Amino acid sequence: MSAENTAGLFLKACRREPVPRTPVWFMRQAGRYMREYRDLRERHSLLELCQTPELAARITVEAAQKLGVDAAIIFADLLLPAQAMGMKLEFVEKEGPVIAAPLRTADAVRKLREVGDGELSYVAESIRITRRELAGKLPVIGFSGAPFTLASYMIEGGASRDFAETKGLIYRQPQVWQELMEKLVKVLSHYLETQVAAGAEALQIFDSWVGCLSPGDYRRYVLPYSQRLIGNLKHPGVPVIHFGTGTASLLELMRQAGGDVIGLDWRVDLGDAWRRVGYDRAVQGNLDPVVLLGPMENIRQEVERILQSAQGRPGHIFNLGHGVLPTTPVETVQAAAEMVHNFRFG
Amino acid sequence: MSAENTAGLFLKACRREPVPRTPVWFMRQAGRYMREYRDLRERHSLLELCQTPELAARITVEAAQKLGVDAAIIFADLLLPAQAMGMKLEFVEKEGPVIAAPLRTADAVRKLREVGDGELSYVAESIRITRRELAGKLPVIGFSGAPFTLASYMIEGGASRDFAETKGLIYRQPQVWQELMEKLVKVLSHYLETQVAAGAEALQIFDSWVGCLSPGDYRRYVLPYSQRLIGNLKHPGVPVIHFGTGTASLLELMRQAGGDVIGLDWRVDLGDAWRRVGYDRAVQGNLDPVVLLGPMENIRQEVERILQSAQGRPGHIFNLGHGVLPTTPVETVQAAAEMVHNFRFG
Numbered sequence: 001m002s003a004e005n006t007a008g009l010f011l012k013a014c015r016r017e018p019v020p021r022t023p024v025w026f027m028r029q030a031g032r033y034m035r036e037y038r039d040l041r042e043r044h045s046l047l048e049l050c051q052t053p054e055l056a057a058r059i060t061v062e063a064a065q066k067l068g069v070d071a072a073i074i075f076a077d078l079l080l081p082a083q084a085m086g087m088k089l090e091f092v093e094k095e096g097p098v099i100a101a102p103l104r105t106a107d108a109v110r111k112l113r114e115v116g117d118g119e120l121s122y123v124a125e126s127i128r129i130t131r132r133e134l135a136g137k138l139p140v141i142g143f144s145g146a147p148f149t150l151a152s153y154m155i156e157g158g159a160s161r162d163f164a165e166t167k168g169l170i171y172r173q174p175q176v177w178q179e180l181m182e183k184l185v186k187v188l189s190h191y192l193e194t195q196v197a198a199g200a201e202a203l204q205i206f207d208s209w210v211g212c213l214s215p216g217d218y219r220r221y222v223l224p225y226s227q228r229l230i231g232n233l234k235h236p237g238v239p240v241i242h243f244g245t246g247t248a249s250l251l252e253l254m255r256q257a258g259g260d261v262i263g264l265d266w267r268v269d270l271g272d273a274w275r276r277v278g279y280d281r282a283v284q285g286n287l288d289p290v291v292l293l294g295p296m297e298n299i300r301q302e303v304e305r306i307l308q309s310a311q312g313r314p315g316h317i318f319n320l321g322h323g324v325l326p327t328t329p330v331e332t333v334q335a336a337a338e339m340v341h342n343f344r345f346g
Numbered sequence: 347m348s349a350e351n352t353a354g355l356f357l358k359a360c361r362r363e364p365v366p367r368t369p370v371w372f373m374r375q376a377g378r379y380m381r382e383y384r385d386l387r388e389r390h391s392l393l394e395l396c397q398t399p400e401l402a403a404r405i406t407v408e409a410a411q412k413l414g415v416d417a418a419i420i421f422a423d424l425l426l427p428a429q430a431m432g433m434k435l436e437f438v439e440k441e442g443p444v445i446a447a448p449l450r451t452a453d454a455v456r457k458l459r460e461v462g463d464g465e466l467s468y469v470a471e472s473i474r475i476t477r478r479e480l481a482g483k484l485p486v487i488g489f490s491g492a493p494f495t496l497a498s499y500m501i502e503g504g505a506s507r508d509f510a511e512t513k514g515l516i517y518r519q520p521q522v523w524q525e526l527m528e529k530l531v532k533v534l535s536h537y538l539e540t541q542v543a544a545g546a547e548a549l550q551i552f553d554s555w556v557g558c559l560s561p562g563d564y565r566r567y568v569l570p571y572s573q574r575l576i577g578n579l580k581h582p583g584v585p586v587i588h589f590g591t592g593t594a595s596l597l598e599l600m601r602q603a604g605g606d607v608i609g610l611d612w613r614v615d616l617g618d619a620w621r622r623v624g625y626d627r628a629v630q631g632n633l634d635p636v637v638l639l640g641p642m643e644n645i646r647q648e649v650e651r652i653l654q655s656a657q658g659r660p661g662h663i664f665n666l667g668h669g670v671l672p673t674t675p676v677e678t679v680q681a682a683a684e685m686v687h688n689f690r691f692g
Contacts, residue, residue: 161505164636164671171640211592214612214634216651246557248594249614266560268595288560290510294517305562325508 010071010139014202014239014261016282016315022307023070024340025141026333027243028323030063030075034330037063046096047089050076051122057129064138066330067337071202072134073141074195076123078206081144081187082154084119085112092158102157102165106176115187123191124198131199142200144191146207146244147184147225151177163212170221181225189232196235203233204241205259208322211246218250223257230258241284245322251276265321266291271309274316282315289320292328292336299332303339312345356417356485360548360585360607362628362661368653369416370686371487372679373589374669376409376421380676383409392442393435396422397468403475410484412676413683417548418480419487420541422469424552427490427533428500430465431458438504448503450511452522461533469537470544477545488546490537492553492590493530493571497523509558516567527571535578542581549579550587551605554668557592564596569603576604587630591668597622611667612637617655620662628661635666638674638682645678649685658691 009023031037037059040049049055056075064072079097083089089097103109123142130140145153152166160166170177192203210222226242233240242259244250248268255262255277262277264270264285274283291302303318310316318340324333355369377383383405386395395401402421410418425443429435435443449455469488476486491499498512506512516523538549556568572588579586588600589609600608601623608623610616610631620629637648649664656662664686670679 159507162636162671164639164673167634167636168639171637171644211613215615216648217634246592246613249618267557267592269561272595288513288563290508290513291517293510293514298517302562325510327510 007137010317011201013315013317014282018314022316022318022340024318024337025069025071026320026324029067029069030059031324032326033324033328034063045091046077050080053122053125053129056126057133060130061133067334069337071141072130072138073143074127074130078145078150079153080120081115081150081191084115085187087154098158099154103154106173109176109180112183114183115190120191124194127195127198127200139201140199141202141204142192142195143204143206144188146205147181147188147229148222149207149209150184151180152209177221185225185229188229192233196238202239202241204243207244210244210250215249215253218253223253226257255281261317269309270306282317284317284319286321289322289325292332296335299336300339303336304343307343353483356663357547359661359663360628364660368662368664368686370664370683371415371417372666372670375413375415376405377670378672379670379674380409391437392423396426399468399471399475402472403479406476407479413680415683417487418476418484419489420473420476424491424496425499426466427461427496427537430461431533433500444504445500449500452519455522455526458529460529461536466537470540473541473544473546485547486545487548487550488538488541489550489552490534492551493527493534493575494568495553495555496530497526498555523567531571531575534575538579542584548585548587550589553590556590556596561595561599564599569599572603601627607663615655616652628663630663630665632667635668635671638678639671642681645682646685649682650689653689
């Protein structure tokens with residue numbers, strides 16, 4: 001296969017065009033599980049890495065090349081737009097940024113800045129450098145959190161088990177929620193636009209925590225805003241991947257909200273899920289990240305099972321169901337990429 | 347409605363017999379959100395409360411009567427069988443028991459005791475006292491963790507985000523996993539048998555964390571054991587409720603594993619879920635516990651939406667999708683019970 005063909009695999013699969021083999025990349029493919037990344041983190045904070053375009057680009061490129069995957073996702077943090085809007089990020093040892101003074105009141109929402117061109121331009125710059133360094137050999141994916149997931153971080157202050165504060169705000173102050181979501185749609189639309197202008201060839205919207213919601217709450221409080229955000233991102237040739245976890249009941253609604261590609265976690269069978277999403281969309285996923293901590297034989301079984309369940313239908317991008325876990329051996333991730341590369345439908 | 351009719355509502359609904367109104371109880375209806383319980387906890391540890399039948403019975407009865415619900419679930423902890431099998435429980439402030447030396451090796455699994463009649467007899471005794479005190483006015487539900495969920499606590503040592511240790515053991519040491527599950531099936535079968543012998547009128551199997559698994563892993567590593575456990579519990583007139591969270595993709599498989607009633611969390615639409623489970627089973631659920639932290643108007647909307655989605659079909663028991671949260675106002679839980687009681691299909 002020529003280098004040119006390989007470079008196009010991921011984007012072709014996003015468009016559901018036939019490809020000679022299934023393309024693969026891994027969410028959080030650059031991160032703490034890689035020695036090169038840990039070395040950099042000893043000298044720089046996570047924010048410094050994100051906000052120094054040369055370093056962010058280097059992390060992005062090195063990880064993609066080391067793994068031999070078919071796409072590079074720009075190294076950045078989901079919470080960067082929250083900082084740009086005026087929230088203070090703090091760092092917890094090994095955990096990345098958390099928000100010390102979470103968003104809880106109408107007044108705090110009103111005070112959030114609508115980010116202009118300057119504040120997040122370092123991400124666009126990282127993308128420009130990455131594009132230059134990859135020189136067309138691999139496509140570059142830009143990304144942001146979805147409005148719900150970013151809002152939940154801002155309201156909870158970090159990860160949450162039950163999202164009680166977020167849902168509490170939704171139920172008790174629906175107008176404040178609406179105002180927050182509208183602000184986030186504006187900020188994220190602009191943020192993702194600048195990423196496309198800088199050369200991002202695909203965009204992924206991470207609605208990582210949306211699976212905490214009932215289908216009714218998703219429909220009422222989330223769908224309209226995700227739909228508006230994705231609707232704002234109409235760039236011919238720049239597909240949008242719409243991803244979430246715990247979304248087994250939400251797939252039809254996520255499809256309705258939009259996205260050329262629907263991301264699947266491991267809690268659904270890929271074949272069933274694709275049927276429900278509809279074959280006029282591509283799908284991405286769906287290996288359990290924990291499988292990569294186990295023995296090679298089980299990894300091979302699972303990788304092949306997932307590829308088989310796509311039945312060779314054009315429009316499957318292999319990925320995990322969520323990010324690579326920090327304890328994952330790099331060699332295992334490389335091996336998984338190779339398994340996908342070597343697989344052929346019999 | 348006569349008192350006799352009311353007492354029978356819950357069991358009738360479990361059998362899918364027509365009832366004049368939908369019965370309701372709440373998972374974790376006795377707990378930290380109740381002042382009476384907090385008062386007791388100031389003087390006794392959680393284990394002391396569980397292991398002193400008079401106190402456990404008192405907590406069980408007081409909570410059910412205070413809320414005006416249609417069933418009393420025995421006050422106990424999911425981890426009691428782990429202690430009886432030889433594992434050390436420790437207490438973390440406000441969090442309940444955790445396991446300081448989690449189960450990780452074949453040797454540790456081999457050393458687990460198969461509990462005899464004595465070790466857990468205090469739970470049976472709590473049930474006997476509760477039955478006597480309730481004098482037929484309310485049915486008493488016994489319970490245990492499902493083999494998977496109990497195993498995951500034993501292996502992780504407490505709550506987990508990704509269940510990496512549990513899945514790691516499954517993938518790397520499938521024979522050890524099998525041995526552990528077989529032991530747990532024996533112990534839990536016996537434990538639940540003694541509860542029925544003591545007067546439990548229904549049993550709930552909590553597979554609370556099973557939603558972390560892919561459907562394939564559930565089918566291979568969990569279903570056979572849950573099926574064996576439930577198969578061991580054939581007592582005419584003692585229905586089994588099979589509950590889990592995050593189970594949107596697992597409902598058909600859970601049905602296959604067994605249970606007269608399938609428990610639903612809030613991430614599924616009750617109408618859809620019941621259709622998938624099959625109308626030859628009853629269902630229980632499915633209000634998001636976080637809704638009870640919000641305003642009354644929203645609670646009423648959600649309660650009525652759930653009741654409507656059951657369409658008046660016999661065999662729905664109203665409940666939350668998981669336990670009452672510690673910050674829930676008692677009055678709100680009472681009000682929710684009353685809403686269910688007062689609801690009539692138009």
